[in-house]
Amino acid sequence: xxxxxxxxxxxxxxxxxxxxxxxxxxxxxxxxxxxxxxxxxxxxxxxxxxxxxxx
Numbered sequence: 001x002x003x004x005x006x007x008x009x010x011x012x013x014x015x016x017x018x019x020x021x022x023x024x025x026x027x028x029x030x031x032x033x034x035x036x037x038x039x040x041x042x043x044x045x046x047x048x049x050x051x052x053x054x055x
Contacts, residue, residue, distance in 0.1 A: 017042045 007014045009025040020026055021037055030037050040048055 016046055020046060 005014050006012065007018060007023055010023050012018055012023065021030070021040055022042060027037070
């Protein structure tokens with residue numbers, strides 16, 4: 001378990017949005033699945049995934 005709050009992959013401050021959507025490693029995963037999540041904004045949080053059609 002890590003005590004710092006930085007992402008181990010990109011060293012950005014880690015939060016839910018960063019972990020699942022904005023980290024380059026996460027972006028590569030979503031791109032591989034064919035989802036374009038570039039329009040999602042951190043200030044709107046993960047909830048926007050339910051209202052935005054990324055396909």
